[in-house]
Amino acid sequence: MRSYAAVDLGASSGRVMVGRVSPHSLELAEAHRFVNRPVRVPEGLRWDVLSLYAGVLDGLRAAGQVDSVGIDSWAVDYGLLDGDGVLLGNPVHYRDARTDGVAEKVWATVPAAELYAATGLQYAPFNTLYQLTAARGTSQLANAERLLLIPDLLSYWLTGEQGTELTNASTTQLVDPRTREWSYDVADRLGIDLGLFAPLRQPGDPAGVLRPGVLEETGLTGPVPVTAVGSHDTASAVAAVPATGERFAYICTGTWSLAGLELEAPVLTEDSRAANFTNELGLDGTVRYLRNIMGLWLLQECVRAWGEPELGGLLREAAAVPALRSVVDAGDAAFLAPGRMPERIAEACRASGQPVPRTPAEITRCILDSLALAHRRAVEEAQRLADHPVDVVHVVGGGTRNALLCQLTADACGLPVVAGPTEAAALGNVLVQARAHGMVGDRAAMRRLLARTQPLTRYEPQGGTGRWREAEARIATR
Numbered sequence: 001m002r003s004y005a006a007v008d009l010g011a012s013s014g015r016v017m018v019g020r021v022s023p024h025s026l027e028l029a030e031a032h033r034f035v036n037r038p039v040r041v042p043e044g045l046r047w048d049v050l051s052l053y054a055g056v057l058d059g060l061r062a063a064g065q066v067d068s069v070g071i072d073s074w075a076v077d078y079g080l081l082d083g084d085g086v087l088l089g090n091p092v093h094y095r096d097a098r099t100d101g102v103a104e105k106v107w108a109t110v111p112a113a114e115l116y117a118a119t120g121l122q123y124a125p126f127n128t129l130y131q132l133t134a135a136r137g138t139s140q141l142a143n144a145e146r147l148l149l150i151p152d153l154l155s156y157w158l159t160g161e162q163g164t165e166l167t168n169a170s171t172t173q174l175v176d177p178r179t180r181e182w183s184y185d186v187a188d189r190l191g192i193d194l195g196l197f198a199p200l201r202q203p204g205d206p207a208g209v210l211r212p213g214v215l216e217e218t219g220l221t222g223p224v225p226v227t228a229v230g231s232h233d234t235a236s237a238v239a240a241v242p243a244t245g246e247r248f249a250y251i252c253t254g255t256w257s258l259a260g261l262e263l264e265a266p267v268l269t270e271d272s273r274a275a276n277f278t279n280e281l282g283l284d285g286t287v288r289y290l291r292n293i294m295g296l297w298l299l300q301e302c303v304r305a306w307g308e309p310e311l312g313g314l315l316r317e318a319a320a321v322p323a324l325r326s327v328v329d330a331g332d333a334a335f336l337a338p339g340r341m342p343e344r345i346a347e348a349c350r351a352s353g354q355p356v357p358r359t360p361a362e363i364t365r366c367i368l369d370s371l372a373l374a375h376r377r378a379v380e381e382a383q384r385l386a387d388h389p390v391d392v393v394h395v396v397g398g399g400t401r402n403a404l405l406c407q408l409t410a411d412a413c414g415l416p417v418v419a420g421p422t423e424a425a426a427l428g429n430v431l432v433q434a435r436a437h438g439m440v441g442d443r444a445a446m447r448r449l450l451a452r453t454q455p456l457t458r459y460e461p462q463g464g465t466g467r468w469r470e471a472e473a474r475i476a477t478r
């Protein structure tokens, strides 16, 4: 039996979990959880990365002695360091408005179709490539000598060693998914200096040991190795999908819904680009072929606007609201920015000629129906575009605690949903460390261990998919 600490930072909360692993058992316990609250300063929306790092240290202290530490977080964002290795300002939040209108400038140099063929990434305004283009000419970027993605930045603070973990690097839109190396041509044409990035490292690679100062602050006894994991939280979550065969789709539900397939090779066709599917990199040469859907962010923002009512009660009321009265396009980037979410959802319903949801219960129902509809669409289109049929949809992440969403997703997809684990990213993080240290076997063995040890709930599809197809027709685009 060995213990591994998984630092997992989501957009809404961070946690340090401890996984106890043997070849036949897997237990996960929460050592510490803390809010991740972005801060709006005069220049825009920023991550409070120092408070996140403090949460990591508190978590490691609470975790106690472990055999290794791994870090994963949300994708695309980064910190810039000067020549002395000192952080230059607070990392910019991917929902910041600085990337508004930037894509068109990029496409004037590298047309969108060429960019997709080279990087396989779906268009999202916040891909690191667009963020770096938006940052051009700022004194911060001019003074930067190193760029570290968020998990790599925290790993650097813990160990003093720098690297760029591959799964998260693939979300920058600067990596070629065929070679799994930097896309030198794209970077060159856009004037992006790849020398800013530390060398690539793979999930499972050693990433240093905790510094003496960190050992002192956390009360741990060294040496404690840090191990690179799938440092993109979605890569870790997909690694922890408890699938028992090949014919499965997954939906990682949290702040975002990431819905798609695990493939052996990228799909870089024009149809795939038009459908806005992404080819992010996963473990062991796999590709995470998926679509980003706004996810429970829509509900988080409404709940914030309503003064944080209790979620359980709200979901019970939403379950009693008639189904599919109004739906919005939960893939629409118009919902990306924070603020006025109940009003924006009502406006979208009005604009598409549907009844306008008014009460919190009605708006919540509209969000959950819309998410299930977007899940259906992504699962169906991914199968067609990748020619990879599935028999089951695995739902993992915080959304597994929302039984109504899981049932609606099964109904909309017309497929059984297997929900769980809830802390999939942390489990994927733990298992990649365990594998690197020889405690578990290959990816299939990791999944068998998950399927055997983790509580899972099965939802059978009900009611036929006809009414979902009808609702789909009400919203013009994805």
Ligand code: ADP
Residues within 6 Å of the ligand: 009, 010, 011, 012, 013, 253, 254, 255, 256, 296, 297, 299, 300, 311, 312, 397, 398, 399, 401, 402, 403
């Ligand atoms: P992230 O990692 O992106 O921060 P999580 O995977 O932690 O997100 O999921 C957070 C979401 O899980 C919340 O926005 C909420 O909608 C859902 N959730 C959390 N707890 C519950 C609960 N008790 N009942 C229903 N849904 C829940």
Ligand code: LRH
Residues within 6 Å of the ligand: 010, 011, 073, 074, 075, 076, 094, 232, 233, 234, 255, 256, 258, 292
């Ligand atoms: C989910 C996630 C997702 C990214 C988004 C920025 O936490 O990593 O995969 O697209 O955050």
